[in-house]
Amino acid sequence: MIKKPYPTPQSQGATNTLRPRFSFADIIVIAGVLALLYALARLGAGATAPFGPHNPPTVSLDPANLPYYAGRSLLRMFIALFLSVVFTLIYGFAAAKSRRLERILIPILDILQSIPVLAFLSVVITGFIALFPNSLLGLECASIFAIFTGQVWNMTFSFYSSLKTLPREIDEAAKVFRLSAWQRFWKVEVPASTIGLVWNGMMSFGGGWFFLAASEAISVLNQQYTLPGVGSYAAAAVAAQDGKSLGWAIMTMVILVVAVDQLFWRPVVAWSEKFKMEDTQSADVRHSWMLTIIRRSGLAEWVGMLIQRIGDHFPHRTRTSNQPSRTLVVNPKRERIIDILFYGVAGIGIAWVLYSGITYIGSTVGGDVGEVFGLGFLTLLRAIAIVIVASLIWVPIGVWIGFNPKISNFMQPIIQVLASFPANFIFPIVTIFFLNTGFPIDLGAILLMSLGTQWYILFNVISGAMAIPNDLREAARNFRVSGWQLWRQLIGPGIFGMWVTGGITAMGGAWNASIVAEVVSWGKDTLTAHGLGAYIAAATTNGDWPRIVLGVSVMSLYVVMINRLFWRRLYLLAETRFKIGN
Amino acid sequence: MTQVTTLAQPTIQAGAPIIAAKHITKSFDLPHSNKLHVLQDISFTLGEGEIVALLGKSGSGKSTLLRILAGLIPPSSGEVIYQGKPLTGPNPDVAMVFQSFALLPWLTVIDNVEIGLEAQQVARIERTKRALAAIDLIGLDGFESAYPRELSGGMRQRVGLARALVVRPAALFMDEPFSALDVLTAENLRNEIIELWMEHKFPAKSILIVTHNIEEAVYLADRIIILGSNPGVFRAEFKNAMPHWRDRKSVEFTDMVDKVYQIMTNPEADVDELLARYNQAVASGQHSDDQIAAPRDSLTTAGDGRRDSTQALLVHTPQQAQGLRLPQAKVGGMAGLIELIDEQGGKADIFDLAKRLNFEVDDLLPITDALDLLDFAEVQQGDITLLDEGKAFANAGIQERKVLFRAQALARVPLIDSIYRSLQMKGNKKLSADFFLDILDQRFSSAEARRQLETATEWGRYAELFEYDAASDTLYIPQNGG
Known part of the structure; x- marks a missing residue:
């Protein structure tokens, strides 16, 4: 009866006579998988190694150890990514599906997103060390947690908004065909969110290197904690004033960033194209040589089939009943009572946290408050300076790149890598410069903070410039619009939205960076700037x-204030006034 | 041959009932404890073996009714009866075909088709077998492993159809299934459905189709239900006993199209009266035109006499306000239509006009409604006749047209008059759009209020009565004669 069987690996192989049964691609992929498994086993074994006050983990500056260290760092990054995805799916789902939870979870997410991760790293580290005494696992967890908190929030936001903006008729189709919640989640909701999730994941992962480098070697409560990794290797090189080792560390980092980009993110991004909602086939399809190899090998297909078959053998909760679900039945009285209880408890909880926080600070360091706000203002000035200076430099360059497709195709991946390269690897080099020239660190901190954050502006401006329709540019040329008029009437409005996005990201990054950039050292020489970042760093150390x-x-x-009062308004303006197309 | 029931008479009953709706009302809450009534007291039974069309203009709540019957949204009052009990969730007897197809772009054709079976926990082998059979039936052979984005619109809707039919639903619901398709593709699909239906190969026991296309309804349905707008009420029901294949050129067919059309273009007229006069006209051998003057709706012309600015906006209850709704027509469209009618001697049949322009009647109606409202033309019995102002407009130059339009807009459109007067009263001649939206919100849903203000703004701008600044979202009267 079955006319065209569902393609199985066998039938595929049989029909596709052009391809040998076992191709070169297969060998590469299988070898890659085996190598990966072996590496995981080796690296994982080190994570649970015991340590104590008598044998603190040390980092050897022998470059031969670098591959191992890099592997350990990489493992942390991917575990954090995995945890971020799991967290995102649960938290985003809860927020999107429950009206009550939504009203609590989304504001919390908004605030968590604004809190500089590095600021509460110390809290986390002490907590995890208490959890796993005398084992590296505590430190390992703390480091992973730092990376996790650095990347998870915008992934969660992206997932949440994808769930909320599911096209209405798709949602109705899922209901009419009575998909179970589980089926709906995996067949409809997760696929519909994949593109947003992948893009945000890639961006966050890039930012994650920074937190990795900052969290592998940190001194908390007057004790130096070190995890084997490329970040701690760099820290050790700095402590030993060993420029050559620092060079090795930087080189390793570059290789890591590029390799992860090529071997992981490019294939994933290219693969995620299939989850596009638009019905039309887009003209410029993203390519990845890695994905091509994996696809050619047929391994992915085989694994997918295997998972499907295994799934078939799982006992299904059979739905024999032909009764409709009870989604339409609402008891308004009961709902009201639950509402009151829920919001009541939540409100009391929040009030209690606020109250105890304020009394705690008031009773201990209440006198510091004015000073801390002043220091915060200094750091704010630095962050503003970064956005202004970076805009002045990178906007013209970004527009130039964006208007030249050849250059932008070539430059965009490079800038993306630059943006994800952890700037704290470069800090020591700049510090040496400051030490030798006597450059004031209060100004120098601006330069340090900008090292990692300015790229967001460039990156986004390029995208914005690329998005300006060619028609408009041709029209401008036709009417001989040029110079200031061109900037005011076409380029400025055209890139405004993306510039705002870049500005928000750059400024957020600057706050975070201030904690590691306002206090820098080379060996025993330490430079400390006046600012909130330095204040937090000092408090953490002590x-x-x-x-x-x-x-x-x-x-x-x-x-939060700057975002609300400044960026959000610009963002609204960009959405309403300067949007090209509908 | 054709049997008609109206509000007064009970619904025509077909085979064993599948779904029954009893006194369905649907309203949405608006601010200031007002309500927007979408459906009012609709009772309806879908029986086995029939094709029923729900026909109505946009805003008649026909899609809402479909979704209530499908158990996707709850009615505000009344109930849907499924297997003798009130429906509590998505109706297991219903499979639906959507206007936008609603296919999952990341699944292949066969995976899309299988989705409903998977939800029913049908074993894989059985699933594949049934999906392939449905694909075969619906003419998608060879496309099993294609992704929806590789297919044309017509092929995509076939996937939507196969996905719905593979679960063998008691009722197939179709929500404007052909309106996203080009004319030929749509006709082809309609015919294939009828073919399967006549050969008793159709895997569903009944079809309920929502459409705004009169001919489509007459061509497909055994029963046509016409919903009136604002709120959606049951206006008339036709039994269509013409055997398939129906000849679109036959007298019977055009006769029925005409009748349905009369009812649709006279939204406020009493159906019994209308049909009586129609039949009389036909019987006396005269052409139906001009004979049946429907009583003109008093509300759509309620703009006579200028009321004090905001007063005019406030005096109406939500129900009345629905009558004051501005049709969503652009000035350019109105001008174009006036010119076209003028070229034809000042009078045209809307239905013919739509056909010649390759428009759906539905797309043309807002423009004719607008011309009617502005007293540029008069719509009666499916004909549109230019009035003096309209003729003058047709022959005027750009600036004269604006003068004419300004006079009509102020005299006939209370909303524009109110906006203009409110602005005049303000010292700086400026008011936030929110001010007007707040008032409109009392009568319309917030989206509709926005649309109403947008239409009023477009008209007011053309008439050079007031301007709108998007950046500050304010309406203003330009100073210095600007």
Whole structure:
């Protein structure tokens, strides 16, 4: 009866006579998988190694160890990514599906997103060390957690908004055909969110290297904690004033960033194209040589089939009943009571946290508050300076690149790599320069903070310039619009939206960077700038809890205020006034 | 041959009932504890073996009714009866075909078709077998492993159809299934459905189709239900006993199209009266035109006499306000239509006009409604006749046209008059759009309020009565004669 069987690996191989049964691609892929498994086993074994006050983990500066260290760092990154995805799916789903949870979870997400991760790293590290005493696992967890918190929030936001904006008729189709919640989640909701998730994941992962480098070697509560990794290798090189080792570390980092980009993110991005909602086939399809190899090998297909077959053998909760679900039945009275209970408990909880936080600070370091706000203002000035200076430099260059397709195709991946290269690897080099020239660190901190953050502006401006329709540019040329008029009437409005996005990201990054950039050292020489970042860094090192809480709160407050009062307005303006097309 | 029931008479009953709706009302809450009524007291039974068309203009709530019957949204009052009990969730007897197809772009054709079976936990082998059979039936052979984006619109809707039919639903619901397709493709699909239906190969026991296309309804349905707009009420029901294949050129066919059309273009007229007069006209051998003057709706012309600015906006209850709704027509469209009618001697049949322009009647109606509202033309009995102002407009130059339009807009459109007067009263001649939206919100849903203000703004701008600044979202009267 079956006319055209569902393609199985066998039938595919049989019909596709052009392809040998076992291709070169197969060999590469299988070898790659085996190598990966072996590496995971080796690297994983180190993570649970015991340590204690008598045998603190050390990092050897022998470059031969670098591949192993790089592997350990990479493993942390991917575990954090995995955890981010799991967290995103659960949290985003809960927020999108429950009206009540939504009203609590989304504001929390908004605030968590604004809190500089590095500021509460110390809190986390002490907590995890207490959880796994005398084992590296505690430190390992803390580092992973730092990376996780650096990348998870915007992934969660992206997933949440994808769920909320599912096309209405798709949602109705899922209901009419009575998909179970599980089926709906995996067949409709997750695929519909994949593109957003992948893009945000890639961006966050790039940002994650920074937190990795910052969290592998950190001193908390007057004790130096070190995890084997490429970040701690760099830190050790700095402590030993060993420029050559630092060079090795930087080189390793470059290789890591490029390799992950080529071997992981490019294939994933190219693969995710199939989840596009648009019905039309887009003209410019993203390519990845890695994906081509994997696809050619047929391995992915085989694995997919295997998973499907295994799934078939799982006992299904058979739905024999032909009864409709009870989704339309609402008891308004009951809903009201639950509402009151839920929001009541939530409200009391929030009020209690706020109250105890304020009394805690008030009773301990209440006198610091004015000073901390002042320091926060200094850091704010640095962040503003970065956005202004970076815009002045990179906007013209970005527009030029964006208007030249050849250059932008070539440059965009490079800039993306630059943006994800952890700037804290470069800090020591700049520090040496400051030490030798006596450049004031209060100004120098601006340069340090900008090292990792300015790229976001460039990156986004290029995208914005590329998105300006060619018709408009031709029209401008036709009417001989040029110079200032061209900028005011076409380029400015055209790139405005993307510039705002870049500006928000750059400024957020600057706050985070201030914690590691306002205090820098080379060997025994330490430069400290005046600012909130330095304040938090000092509090962290000394294990001064009240000051950590105060510093983190004030910084978060600044970030939230600036976002609300400034960026959000620009964003609305961009959405309403300067949107090209519908 | 054709049997007609109206509000007064009970619904025509077909075979064993599949779904029954009893006194369905649907309203949405608006701000200031007002309600927007979408459906009012609709009772309806879908029986086995029939094809039923729900016909209505946009805004008649026909798609809402379909979704209530499918168990996708709850009615505000009344109930849907499924297997003798009130429906509590998505109706297991219903499979649906969507206007936008609603296929999952990441699944192949066969995976899309299988999705409903998978939800029913049908074993894989059985699933594949049935999906292939449905694909075969619906003419998608060879496309099993294609992705929807590789297919044309017509092929995509075939996938949507196969996906719905493979679950062998008691009722197939179709929500404007052909309106996203080109004319030929749509006709082809309609015919294939009828063919399967006549050969008793159609895997569903009944079809309920929502459409705004009169000919489509008459061509396909055994029963046509006409919903009136604002709120959606049951206006008339026709039994269509013509055997398939129906000849679109036959007298019977055009006769029925005409009748349905009369009812649709006279939204406020009493159906019994209308049909009585129609039949009389036909019987006396005269052409139906001009004979049946429907009573003109008093509300759509409620703009006579200038009321004090905001007063005019406030005096109406939501129900009345629905009558004051501005048709969503652009000035350019109105001007174009006036010219066209003028070229034809000042009078045209809307239905013919739509046909010649390759428009759906539905697309033309907002423009004719607008001309009617502005007193540029008069719509009666499916004919549109230019009035003096309209003729003058047709022959005027750009600036004269604006003067004419301004006079008509102020005299006939209370909303524009109110906006203009409110602005005049303000010292700086500026008011935030929110001010007007707040008032409109009391009568319309917020999306509709926005649309109403947008239409009023477009008309007011053309008439050079007031301007709109998008950046500050304010309406203003330009100073210095600007």
